Amino acid sequence: MPLRPITAGRNPKDSDYSDQVPNRLTVVVLSPGESPWDQLELRFHIDGEDVISRVFDKGPGEDPDRLLTVDSPLLALHGPTTVRVAEATCTWGCCGCIDVHVRREDDQIVWDRWHNPDTGHVPLGEYRFDVRQYETELLRARQDRTWEWPGRTIARLVNAALLGEPEVMQQWNCSLDFTGSLPARRSEVEVVFTCPPRAAIRQYEEQHGHPLEHTQYRLRFPVTEQPAQTQADHIVATMRTKDPRDTAETCGGFQPRGTKST
Numbered sequence: 489m490p491l492r493p494i495t496a497g498r499n500p501k502d503s504d505y506s507d508q509v510p511n512r513l514t515v516v517v518l519s520p521g522e523s524p525w526d527q528l529e530l531r532f533h534i535d536g537e538d539v540i541s542r543v544f545d546k547g548p549g550e551d552p553d554r555l556l557t558v559d560s561p562l563l564a565l566h567g568p569t570t571v572r573v574a575e576a577t578c579t580w581g582c583c584g585c586i587d588v589h590v591r592r593e594d595d596q597i598v599w600d601r602w603h604n605p606d607t608g609h610v611p612l613g614e615y616r617f618d619v620r621q622y623e624t625e626l627l628r629a630r631q632d633r634t635w636e637w638p639g640r641t642i643a644r645l646v647n648a649a650l651l652g653e654p655e656v657m658q659q660w661n662c663s664l665d666f667t668g669s670l671p672a673r674r675s676e677v678e679v680v681f682t683c684p685p686r687a688a689i690r691q692y693e694e695q696h697g698h699p700l701e702h703t704q705y706r707l708r709f710p711v712t713e714q715p716a717q718t719q720a721d722h723i724v725a726t727m728r729t730k731d732p733r734d735t736a737e738t739c740g741g742f743q744p745r746g747t748k749s750t
Contacts, residue, residue, distance in 0.1 A: 564597065584605055637669065662705075
């Protein structure tokens, strides 16, 4: 995928927002069928142009559910922050990623200090957005779920329920890693979790200097014709009443050398 040359751009005037700010943000969600990487990804158009694709062709933009949250790092609510907006398919440590520094400055949101650890320099400059237009656009994108397939909706509802009721996993000495519905496996929802909980694993390693033995599990649930909320409630109820480790498959973890898996 050849990279396009950088060109300057400015906003058309908009009577609803300040015409003192030269840049305007539009958030686009690409479905796996639209993405060159067959992934669900976020694209950020600035003044109508997908500027990140000009300088990075190693992988997709970030998952929308990572950046389109109530407390999104793109909002810089807790001070200046660095946000990853694209990453190589083989991981950032191999072929790089694109990070941008985001900060608030009076009634503007500023993007600058672009960085790619693979190449160092990123030929993108500073962009300034009217904070009202910027926040309105992020809210619109967060509320628009038209790109979401049923399995993905169910996975999101299950994730919210389990995070809101942590005792469901705690009673099994586990912690939730993530839920999902992969583009290539839309007919199912997966719930991935770890035993013992991740917090205990981190604490042990901090105290002892080496990893604690642990196992990561994956549960798969078929997507049916029932309403998404009904299916999500059923999944959570199942995990609430039955030890999920009994029917889950092992998908990761750590065992000391010489230890046999059971």
